Amino acid sequence: MASATLITHIGRLVGIHDHDTVLRGKQLSQLPFLEDSFLLIEGDQIVSFGPMSSLEQMPINGTHLIDAKGGYVLPAWCDSHTHLVFAATREDEFVEKIKGRSYQEIAANGGGILNSAKKLAATSEDQLFNSAWQRLLEISKMGTGTVEIKSGYGLSVEAELKMLRVIKRLKERSSLVIKATFLGAHTFPLLYKDDHAGYIRLIIDEMLPVIAAEKLADFIDVFCEEGFFSPEETEQICQAGLRHGLPAKIHGNQLHLSKGVQTAVKLKAISVDHLETMDEESIQLLASSNTIGTLLPNAAFFLRMSDPPARQLIEAGAAIALASDYNPGSAPSGNMNWVLSQACIRMRMLPEEAINAATLNGACALQTQHQCGSIRAGKRADLIITKSIPSLAYLPYAFGQSCIEQVLVAGEPLF
Numbered sequence: 001m002a003s004a005t006l007i008t009h010i011g012r013l014v015g016i017h018d019h020d021t022v023l024r025g026k027q028l029s030q031l032p033f034l035e036d037s038f039l040l041i042e043g044d045q046i047v048s049f050g051p052m053s054s055l056e057q058m059p060i061n062g063t064h065l066i067d068a069k070g071g072y073v074l075p076a077w078c079d080s081h082t083h084l085v086f087a088a089t090r091e092d093e094f095v096e097k098i099k100g101r102s103y104q105e106i107a108a109n110g111g112g113i114l115n116s117a118k119k120l121a122a123t124s125e126d127q128l129f130n131s132a133w134q135r136l137l138e139i140s141k142m143g144t145g146t147v148e149i150k151s152g153y154g155l156s157v158e159a160e161l162k163m164l165r166v167i168k169r170l171k172e173r174s175s176l177v178i179k180a181t182f183l184g185a186h187t188f189p190l191l192y193k194d195d196h197a198g199y200i201r202l203i204i205d206e207m208l209p210v211i212a213a214e215k216l217a218d219f220i221d222v223f224c225e226e227g228f229f230s231p232e233e234t235e236q237i238c239q240a241g242l243r244h245g246l247p248a249k250i251h252g253n254q255l256h257l258s259k260g261v262q263t264a265v266k267l268k269a270i271s272v273d274h275l276e277t278m279d280e281e282s283i284q285l286l287a288s289s290n291t292i293g294t295l296l297p298n299a300a301f302f303l304r305m306s307d308p309p310a311r312q313l314i315e316a317g318a319a320i321a322l323a324s325d326y327n328p329g330s331a332p333s334g335n336m337n338w339v340l341s342q343a344c345i346r347m348r349m350l351p352e353e354a355i356n357a358a359t360l361n362g363a364c365a366l367q368t369q370h371q372c373g374s375i376r377a378g379k380r381a382d383l384i385i386t387k388s389i390p391s392l393a394y395l396p397y398a399f400g401q402s403c404i405e406q407v408l409v410a411g412e413p414l415f
C-alpha cells in the first residue's frame, strides 16, 4: 500500500477549488479556503481534507504525521515560463545596464541571447544537466512544484537538441512536474543574420522532425519582437510546430507593440507571455480569447521596464498567469515568492489574485491543471506549508522574507 501522510492543524488550507478551469477576470480573486483543517496524502496524491473536528474518524495508524502548527497550506507554485537550462550567468551585462546601456543595445552587439548561446555551445550536456539540477533543487525549496523549461540558447540543430535532451533527463530524474518548450526561434544566430528564411528552414526541416520523433518538447515558443521574429515568421514557425502536435506559447509584446498578442490569438496559443507593452486593442483582444496572458514581473523589474497592465487585463476579463522567466539575461531568479510580491506591489494584484495566477492559472498555462495547481482530491500533493503567519496577505507583504516552513513534492517533504 502507498505510504500515507497526514498534515494536521492547518491554520488555513488555501486554494480548494472545486474545478480545474482557468480563472478569468473577477474570478481570479476567488481563492476558497478552509480554516483549522487536516489534509491526507496517499503516495503522491491528495486523498482528502476537512475540518480538524472531523478527524477522529480518519484512519491514522502507520501514517506519517506532520503538524502544521497553525501554518497555512497552499498548492505549490506552477511556474509556467523559465529558461533555467543555461551555461553561465551574465552579470557583466547587468553592470553594462547599470551604466546605461539598454537590453536591445547589448543584444545588437552580440550580447544577450547570443552571448548565452556561445557559452552553451562550449558546455557539455552533463555540465548543463548538473547546473540545471541545482537550480531545480533551489526553486523547489522555494515552493515550486511544477516548472516549464525552454530551449533557445542553442540556436543550432546540435545545441537545441542538447538543451532539450537535458530537459528530458531533468524530467526523468526529478519528482517535479516538468514541461519542455522548444524555443529555437529565440533569436537569429549570427550566421543567419541576413538569411532569416534559411534559419527558419533549419528550425522547421531539421530541428522539429527530430524533436517530434524523440518527444523532446511539449510546446513551441517564438520570440515575436522587433529585431527578432516578425508576426509572419512567428506564425510560420508555430504552424509547423502545431503540425507536430506542439501548441504555442509565445514571447510577445515585451519591448514593443510587436503584434505578439494578435499572432498568439490567431494561432490559438496556450499563452502569450510578457505583455509589458500593451495597448487597449491588445488587452481587449486577449480578454476575448482563450489564450492566457502570462505576466513576468521579475523581467520588467530587472530590465527597469513598465509593468504589464495586470489590472486592466483582469478588468477586461482576461485569464492571466504569473511566472518567473528565470533566465540569465532578464530575470536571474526563479523565486516565485518574490514574483508574488512584485505582482502585488507593482501591478496591484490582490494577494488572492496573485496566488491563483501563480498556481491554478499557471497550471492551465501548461495544460497540467488536472494534475496540479490547487488542493483537490486526486491531484498531486505538491504543497507549501508556511510558518505561522498572521494572514494570507502577509505572504506578498513580507517581501524578501521566507515564510516557507516545509515543501512537499509528490507527497514527499523536502526538508
Ligand code: NIG
Residues within 6 Å of the ligand: 112, 113, 116, 223, 251, 254, 299, 325, 327, 328, 329, 330, 331
Ligand atoms: O523572456 N525575451 C526573450 N527571452 C528572455 C530573455 C533571454 C535572455 O536575455 O537571455 C525573456 O526575457
Ligand code: FE
Residues within 6 Å of the ligand: 081, 082, 083, 251, 325, 327
Ligand atoms: Fe522568457
